[in-house]
Amino acid sequence: MTTTSGEAALFGILATLMVIAALGLLFAKRAVHAAMCVVFVMICLAILYVANEAPFLGIVQVVVYTGAVMMLFLFVLMLVGIDAADSLTETIKGQRWIGIVFGAGLLVVLVSVLASTDLPAAVGLEDANANTNPTGLAKILFGDYVIGMEVIGVLLVTAALAGLVLTHRQRLGARTTQRSMAAERVAALPEGRLLTPLPAPGVYAQNNAMDTPALGPDGQPLEHSVPRVLRIRGQQRTAAEVLGSEETLRSHLGLPAVGTALDDPQIPAIDEPSDHTSTEERD
Amino acid sequence: MQILGLAPWLVGFPLAGALILLVGGRRLDSWGHWLGVLASTASFGAGLALLLDLLAQPTADRVHVYSLGTWIEAGSFTLDAAFRIDPLSLTFVLLVTFVGTLIHIYSVAYMAHDKSRRRFFGYLNLFVASMLLLVLADSYVLLFVGWEGVGLASFLLIGFWDHKIENAVAGKKAFVMNRVGDMGLITAMMLMIWQFGSLSFDDVLSGAPGLQQGAATAIGLMLLLAACGKSAQFPLQAWLGDAMAGPTPVSALIHAATMVTAGVYLLVRSAPILEAAPTAQLVxxxxxxxxxxxxxxxxxxxxxxxxxxxxxxxxxxxxxxxxxxxxxxxxxxxxxxxxxxxxxxxxxxxxxxxxxxxxxxxxxxxxxxxxxxxxxxxxxxxxxxxxxxxxxxxxxxxxxxxxxxxxxxxxxxxxxxxxxxxxxxxxxxxxxxxxxxxxxxxxxxxxxxxxxxxxxxxxxxxxxxxxxxxxxxxxxxxxxxxxxxxxxxxxxxxxxxxxxxxxxxxxxxxxxxxxxxxxxxxxxxxxxxxxxxxxxxxxxxxxxxxxxxxxQDLYQDPVNEGVVMLPGQVLTRTLVYADRAAVDAGFMSLATGVKKAADGLRQAQNGFVRTYAATSLGGLLVVAAIVWALAG
Amino acid sequence: MAVTNYLILAAILFSIGATTVLLRRNAIIVFMGIELMLNATNLAFVTFARIHGDLTGQVLAFFVMVVAAAEVVVGLAIIVTIFRTRRSASVDDVNLLSR
Incomplete structure (x- = not known):
């Protein structure tokens, strides 16, 4: 039996695309690209199944392979590191040639076997699929192969359990709770750690307050009130700078200097950010 | 014959004495030697009773066999554990027990200051028991048991003061030279089984006159070798002089009066065999x-x-x-x-x-x-x-x-x-x-x-x-x-x-x-x-x-050493060398070869899963190709 | 067009999958090569079912799919575990047996 010309056209197009996609598996540098190629091959296969009078398998192919298996692959790829490009340089001596020769040899053998085999003319599945394809399958599956069916169920459950067991991670320490964190903080007090939340940055009229330290009750700037990132980048402003610009403004406006109003105009210099081990963490 | 039942007791008394003395330990130290004397005396008494009984019978009826039952049973070969009471064995019994008892008594005083007097008497009793077993045995096998027993007792007593190295060496020398004689006795027994299919005195001695000349000579010469070993006869005489290292009562009892005469007993007992072999007799x-x-x-x-x-x-x-x-x-x-x-x-x-x-x-x-x-x-x-x-x-x-x-x-x-x-x-x-x-x-x-x-x-x-x-x-x-x-x-x-x-x-x-x-x-x-x-x-x-x-004992030791010991040592060394050089080396090289081959093969195991995959795919290809070729 | 063409396609896909297993080092890609080989056999099964007019071929293909699914679960779990301990998904790094 020969196929219809429509099917031949479908096969011609799909087969070409599939081989190209499959070769993508062989040559793609990134694993994600390879995975997408395989997804494509699988979908094409589903179409070919339908063309081969196996609509049920076609659907299952899409659901199981494309929907579940390949998504699992992608999931693991994300887990393992999606951006890690696979080096294509061969490390085992001669392995590349061996692989190519064996792959080609396998192809030659298989195709020669097919070519030399005189297959009977295709019977077609019209009779078998008379009661719709799923019904026909179900009769065989739950008839002749019912034990195999049960065994495969057991296998699936076992595999699921195996997946759980293999990826299970043993907890090595006690779980961190709010109570334990509070205890930690209290324990760290002697090292100079603050019990309370860190102070907010200073607020001044002239500038964005995030980069200016707040002033403590004693009038001293609180270094650690500036966010850590700004301090690391060196973008915080010192209190002296802030006061200096205020003085400049006042002189522009002809107002008397603030310093005169204060008993002690000298503002001590703020240390450059260096020793901040105890204050650098800001929850 | 009620009185014949005493025969096992002849051996039993001194054997029990030896066991008690050797196992009993130090608590017997104070009176153990008198137990030894008693055991020997009891044996003498039993022997005397047997003698009187035997004398009361007509001359023709004076040979008795008292069997304790079947001892060895192997296919067609059966052997009784039997005692033979006849004038010859009884003569020996009386000599051994009488002289033995006297020497026991003598030893009580002679060994009075020795710390291990109890052990000494245990050995003496062991000797008396073995010697009586030797002369009372009704078969060459039982005789051999006694034969070895007296050899052991002799070895133990020669080396009794083994804190001196010469004494221990003398004991060893006597033991080794006696073993040479024992080989003769064992060989003679093998030849007897071959010829008569039996080892009891009755079968062997009654069958001896019909023996072929060659077999008779062989058995006779082997018996002579045994006798030479035990009785210190030429050429196995070298041990007796050194055996004097033992306590003097031992020399008197074992190396003068009784044990060394066992060879003569053996030859006289086996007289029919010697008579069938004039050559052996001449030797x-x-x-x-x-x-x-x-x-x-x-x-x-x-x-x-x-x-x-x-x-x-x-x-x-x-x-x-x-x-x-x-x-x-x-x-x-x-x-x-x-x-x-x-x-x-x-x-x-x-x-x-x-x-x-x-x-x-x-x-x-x-x-x-x-x-x-x-x-x-x-x-x-x-x-x-x-x-x-x-x-x-x-x-x-x-x-x-x-x-x-x-x-x-x-x-x-x-x-x-x-x-x-x-x-x-x-x-x-x-x-x-x-x-x-x-x-x-x-x-x-x-x-x-x-x-x-x-x-x-x-x-x-x-x-x-x-x-x-x-x-x-x-x-x-x-x-x-x-x-x-x-x-x-x-x-x-x-x-x-x-x-x-x-x-x-x-x-x-x-x-x-x-x-x-x-x-x-x-x-x-x-x-x-x-x-x-x-x-x-x-x-x-x-x-x-x-x-x-x-x-220098007519240079017996140098001759022995030169003629027997030296070639033996050379032979052993040669064998040891051959063993190392040929046998051991052969196996070692086999093992080395296997190891080298394994090392070579191990190179193929590089641990890379892709190599293994390639190998299995290659195998698949080969199999597929073969199947295809066969089908085509 | 003869139905045999499906079989030839299956052979090609199978060979490409096998070559992938031999040549790629990323464990996940190797795994995908194996999946490709399984799918190629499935295609052959389906085609044979059509040639012989017997649905058993499709049933077997169905079984293969289930087994493949189970295999994927276990295999990927192993890959994840190895990656956790060795920070690598290369099959060449897992060669402790050689030492």
């Missing part, structure tokens, strides 16, 4: 003659009183072997001489022990002399033993040894002349060296050793030691005469040795007797002149080549 006689002269010559040169006596023992057993080899006319005299020799030689050894006791354990006769007054009883008993071994009438030795000399002159052709003359000359030399021993010890001037600036003061031994010596001396005087009364002893042994018609020697009996006595007198006179009349040097003079050789 027995030759061995006896050589040993006779060998021991006599060595005895002349030894200054160690015990070694001189050991050489004498060797020589006297040579007489017995010679008699045993002469055939039926000699058997009874061999046993007769064995019994009398057992008495007077045991007496002489006990006397020597008494002298050593008095002289601070010194054995050098050159340091004795003039002991007659100091040790009158010892001198008297040893004197009687001396006269007995010389064959002076009417002492015991005269009745037994002269008969052997007469028997040696019986026959045709060259043999009677050669063997008779050897026996005759041997008697002369015996007279010389025994007189030398006696005179050097008791006569002449005192040459006593000086210790801490003072001469040792000899003292007579205690009564416990003297009485056994006195009883043995009485035996040395009278036993020979009593036993030969009316041919009593030979008649008594007839159920075993068979009846023998009188044969005329090639020389007239009175002539032989006169010649013997003349030679003996000559020997005594020579010894008297040299060792009693003139002074004996304290240090041995250099002397002639022959004397020096005799002092």
């Amino acid at each position: 027995v006689v030759i061995v006896g003659a050589i040993t006779l002269l060998f021991g006599a010559i060595v005895g002349c040169a030894k200054d160690d009183i015990k070694k001189a006596l050991a050489a004498s023992t060797m020589s006297q057993i040579g007489y017995m072997m010679l008699a045993a080899g002469l055939g039926p006319i000699g058997y009874a005299f061999a046993i007769f001489h064995l019994v009398t020799h057992g008495f007077f030689k045991a007496g002489l050894f006990l006397g020597a022990g008494s002298v050593m006791h008095a002289m601070d354990d010194s054995v050098d006769m050159r340091r004795f002399g003039g002991l007659m007054k100091a040790l009158p009883w010892t001198a008297a008993t040893m004197g009687l033993g001396w006269l007995a071994i010389l064959g002076v009438p009417p002492f015991s030795g005269f009745w037994s040894k002269d008969k052997i000399i007469e028997a040696a002159f019986v026959g045709e052709g060259w043999r009677p002349w050669v063997f008779g003359l050897v026996a005759l000359i041997g008697a002369g030399i015996t007279a010389f060296y025994m007189s030398r021993l006696f005179f050097m010890t008791f006569a002449g001037r005192r040459r006593w050793p000086v210790k801490d600036g003072r001469e040792v003061t000899p003292h007579e031994s205690p009564a416990l030691m003297l009485w056994p010596m006195i009883i043995l001396a009485v035996g040395s005087v009278a036993l020979g005469f009593v036993l030969q009364l009316g041919g009593g002893f030979t008649t008594w042994l007839e159920p075993v040795t068979g009846h023998v018609e009188h044969h005329e020697p090639v020389l007239a009996v009175p002539v032989i007797m006169t010649l013997t006595l003349v030679l003996v007198a000559l020997g005594i006179w020579l010894a008297f002149r040299q060792y009693a009349m003139s002074a004996v040097p304290v240090e041995a003079p250099r002397s002639t080549v022959l004397v020096r050789a005799a002092r």
Whole structure:
């Protein structure tokens, strides 16, 4: 039996695309690209199944392979590191040639076997699929192969359990709770750690307050009130700078200097950010 | 036969004694030696009862077999554990238990100061049990058990004072040389099984006359080898001199009176086999003659009183072997001489022990002399033993040894002349060296050793030691005469040795007797002149080549070492070398080859899963190609 | 067009999958090669079912799919575990057996 010309056209197009996609598996540098190629091959296969009078398998192919298996692959790829490009340089001596020769040899053998085999003319599945394809399958599956069916169920459950067991991670320490964190903080007090939340940055009229330290009750700037990132980048402003610009403004406006109003105009210099081990963490 | 039931007890008493003494431990130390004496005495009592019972029966019925039941059963081969009570075995039983009991008593005093006296008595009892088993056995296998038992006891007792390395070495030497003899006995037993399919005396001895010449000779020679090992006969004589390292009672009991005569017993017991093999008989006689002269010559040169006596023992057993080899006319005299020799030689050894006791354990006769007054009883008993071994009438030795000399002159052709003359000359030399021993010890001037600036003061031994010596001396005087009364002893042994018609020697009996006595007198006179009349040097003079050789036991040890030990060692070393160089190296190279091959193959295992995948795919390709080719 | 063409396509896909297993080092890609081989056999099964007019081929393909699904679960779990301990998904790094 020969196929219809429509099917031949479908096969011609799909087969070409599939081989190209499959070769993508062989040559793609990134694993994600390879995975997408395989997804494509699988979908094409589903179409070919339908063309081969196996609509049920076609659907299952899409659901199981494309929907579940390949998504699992992608999931693991994300887990393992999606951006890690696979080096294509061969490390085992001669392995590349061996692989190519064996792959080609396998192809030659298989195709020669097919070519030399005189297959009977295709019977077609019209009779078998008379009661719709799923019904026909179900009769065989739950008839002749019912034990195999049960065994495969057991296998699936076992595999699921195996997946759980293999990826299970043993907890090595006690779980961190709010109570334990509070205890930690209290324990760290002697090292100079603050019990309370860190102070907010200073607020001044002239500038964005995030980069200016707040002033403590004693009038001293609180270094650690500036966010850590700004301090690391060196973008915080010192209190002296802030006061200096205020003085400049006042002189522009002809107002008397603030310093005169204060008993002690000298503002001590703020240390450059260096020793901040105890204050650098800001929850 | 109720009384026959005593036979197992003969062995059982001393065996039980040995077990109790050896297992019992130190709590028996205070009275264990009396238990040993009791066991030996009980055995003697049982033996005496059996003797009286046997004497009450007609001569023809005097051979009994008392079976304890089947011992070995293997296919067609069955063997009973049986005791044979007949005149020959009973003679031995009485000799062993009587002399043994006396020596037990003697040892109580002699070993009084030894810490391991209990162990000593355990060994003595073990010896008595084994010896009785040896003579009572009704088969060669049971005999062999006793044979090995006495060998073990002998080994243990020679090396009794094994804190001295020489003693331990002497024990080992005796043990090893006895093993050579044992090989002979084992081989003889194998040949017997091959020939008769049985090892009991009845089967073997009744079948012996029908034996082929070659087989009979082989068995006879193997039995002779066994006898040579046990009885210290040429060429296995070297161990006896060293065996004197053991305590003197042991030398008296084992290495003079009883065990060393086991070889003679074996040959007399196996008489029918020897009679079927004239060649073997001739070899027995030759061995006896050589040993006779060998021991006599060595005895002349030894200054160690015990070694001189050991050489004498060797020589006297040579007489017995010679008699045993002469055939039926000699058997009874061999046993007769064995019994009398057992008495007077045991007496002489006990006397020597008494002298050593008095002289601070010194054995050098050159340091004795003039002991007659100091040790009158010892001198008297040893004197009687001396006269007995010389064959002076009417002492015991005269009745037994002269008969052997007469028997040696019986026959045709060259043999009677050669063997008779050897026996005759041997008697002369015996007279010389025994007189030398006696005179050097008791006569002449005192040459006593000086210790801490003072001469040792000899003292007579205690009564416990003297009485056994006195009883043995009485035996040395009278036993020979009593036993030969009316041919009593030979008649008594007839159920075993068979009846023998009188044969005329090639020389007239009175002539032989006169010649013997003349030679003996000559020997005594020579010894008297040299060792009693003139002074004996304290240090041995250099002397002639022959004397020096005799002092070295005629170079028996160098000869043994050169002829047997050295080639053996070379052979062993060669074998060891061959084993290492060929066998071991072969296996090692095999192992190395396997390892190298494995290392090579291991290179293929690089651990890369892709390589394994490639291999399996390659395999798949090959299989597919083959299947395709076959299908196509 | 003859139905045999499906079989030839299956052979090609199978060979490409096998070559992938031999040549790629990323464990996940190797795994995908194996999946490709399984799918190729499935295609052959389906085609044979059509040739013989017997649905058993499709049933077997169905079984293969289920087994493949189970295999994927276990295999990926192993890959994840190895990655956790060795920080690598290369099959060449898992060669402890050689030492």
